Amino acid sequence: MPWREMKQKDKKKTKRWTGKIKNVHLPDIEILDEIKEKAEFKASRISTKANQSYKEGLKLVQGRIMEIKSNYRYIVEINGELVTAKMSGRLKQFLYQSHTIAAVGDFVAVDVANNSDKRIEKILPRRSALIRYGKGSFQKEIILAANIDQVIITSSWRKPRFKAGLIDRYLCIVAIQNLKPIIVINKIDLLEDEQELKEQTAYYEAMGYPLICTSVVNGTGMQELKELLKNKDSVFTGHSGTGKTSLINYLEPSLNLPTAEVSDRNEKGKHTTSQSILIPWSFGGHLLDTPGIKTITLHREDKEHIPKVFPGFERLYSKCKFSDCRHINEDGCAVLEAMEEGIIPYERYDSYQYLYASL
Ligand SMILES: Nc1nc2c(ncn2[C@@H]2O[C@H](COP(=O)(O)OP(=O)(O)OP(=O)(O)O)[C@@H](O)[C@H]2O)c(=O)[nH]1
Ligand SMILES: [Mg+2]
Ligand SMILES: [Zn+2]
Known part of the structure; x- marks a missing residue:
């Protein structure tokens, strides 16, 4: 058998060589x-x-x-x-x-x-x-922050309008990277329809995610947010113009970091914060303000984790009949059942399908 001969030969070779390896610089493993x-x-x-x-x-x-x-x-x-x-x-x-x-x-x-x-x-x-990936086919990784405790997923209710799909994406990334998420919905002073807010947030709250509605205009939720930030290292991330820097300035006025109006026409921020700077809070811990991002991309390799870490699915997937269930059309799928029972809103399932298919 030729392969067996090869193996024998290789073994011999290795034996003969081991005694001789001395002062040899191993090649750099950068190739990895x-x-x-x-x-x-x-x-x-x-x-x-x-x-x-x-x-x-x-x-x-x-x-x-x-x-x-x-x-x-x-x-x-x-x-x-x-x-x-x-x-x-x-x-x-x-x-x-x-x-x-x-x-x-x-x-x-x-x-x-x-x-x-x-x-x-x-x-x-x-x-x-906290890592995000570039958009190109190579998906270059970009480290947003190292050695942090939690990610403040900052959205705004209006200007720009709240998008639950982005929250889902962030929650997946944060779960995959083993960080703690805190969902912040800022500019709650612009709320007109209480019922609409409930519809958008009830699911996340029911699934146990910390969620705070805040406003730097009337101070809503700011004390609660401060309590969660104390003695922790937190990264503020989210779309441009959601008020990340404004929240930080409110809690630490002496910083007086630059902020800018959101365009009335397209509700987009002006990418005011251009650098990530780690700054200590006077009440313990650090903050990292980051530039607003357009979209947050997951790594293709993370696709297999999505059926397990998507908000709310982590407590369901083990009940699916198949351990590698993708919750698309499988028999005995606990996620599909939960959706039929109304435990998972259709919008969230739709967002899951969209995210899963996008990778
Ligand atoms: N109505 C209202 N406006 C707010 C609130 N928080 C921030 N804003 C306004 O939103 C705009 C954008 O705020 P920034 O703090 O610059 O937003 P950002 O998320 O840091 O934006 P980038 O640095 O571009 O990512 C500013 O005009 C703020 O005054 C709020 O609670 N309510
Ligand atoms: Mg900013
Ligand atoms: Zn399933």
């Missing part, structure tokens, strides 16, 4: 970046990989990346002080090849031996990351 794998593993693997330090005479202190400037320049918080640090040449190599190497929120080791030229020498493994 081309292989699709779960983003969270990838994120931790890359930061681990970039960790090996070869330099000596370093004076390393721990810090956290608060803001990314251009040209591999970072604002790093070290013991409560903000300093500018550059990426070390060695890490830059990785950066050149991978955009996932350093993100806002990353804990890093900074070499402060040369006070006028501080260098980031290590990126510590991440405990979490």
Whole structure:
């Protein structure tokens, strides 16, 4: 049998070689970046990989990346002080090849031996990351934030109009990335029809998601929101113009971050916030304001998770007859049954189908 011969030959080869491997630099495993794998593993693997330090005479202190400037320049918080640090040449190599190497929120080791030229020498493994994917066929991953606790999914009731489909998408992403979601419906002062709000929100509340209606105009829900933000690191994300920055300014007036009117004509925000900056709250924890996004894309590879993590489905899919049920037309599908019984509104199921088919 030829394959058996081959195997024998390979085995021998391996044996003969093992004794001789000495001072051999293994090739860089960067090639693995081309292989699709779960983003969270990838994120931790890359930061681990970039960790090996070869330099000596370093004076390393721990810090956290608060803001990314251009040209591999970072604002790093070290013991409560903000300093500018550059990426070390060695890490830059990785950066050149991978955009996932350093993100806002990353804990890093900074070499402060040369006070006028501080260098980031290590990126510590991440405990979490919020990642989104580019639109192209390669779906390049973009790390929005590292080492955060929760995602404030910020929508507005009007201007721009509330879209539950976007909330569904976000809830899936946040579940896949093992983060905690908080749904915020801002500009609730623009509410006219109480019943309509109930129809849009009852399902999420029934499924146990924290949901707060807020207004920076009349203060509705702001205290409640503050309680959830205390001593946590939170990312504010959502469409442009929903009021992410306004909420932050309300809770921390001294920040006075720039905000802008939403266009009356198309109800679109002006993409006022252009950078992601990690900022401490005076009441404990951090906030990360992010630029408004047009749509949030999931990774194609995440498709298989959607039937399990779609809002409300996580408690149903195990009751489906088939363990790989897609809840489309399968026999004994608990999701389809729940929809027929009116437990899952048709709009949510429709949104599920749309999302599932889009990947
Ligand atoms: N009526 C009303 N308007 C609000 C509220 N919150 C914010 N706005 C207005 O909405 C507009 C957009 O607010 P921003 O805070 O800039 O929105 P953003 O989400 O940060 O937008 P980007 O930075 O572009 O992503 C501003 O004109 C705010 O004054 C609210 O609770 N009620
Ligand atoms: Mg903003
Ligand atoms: Zn099913």
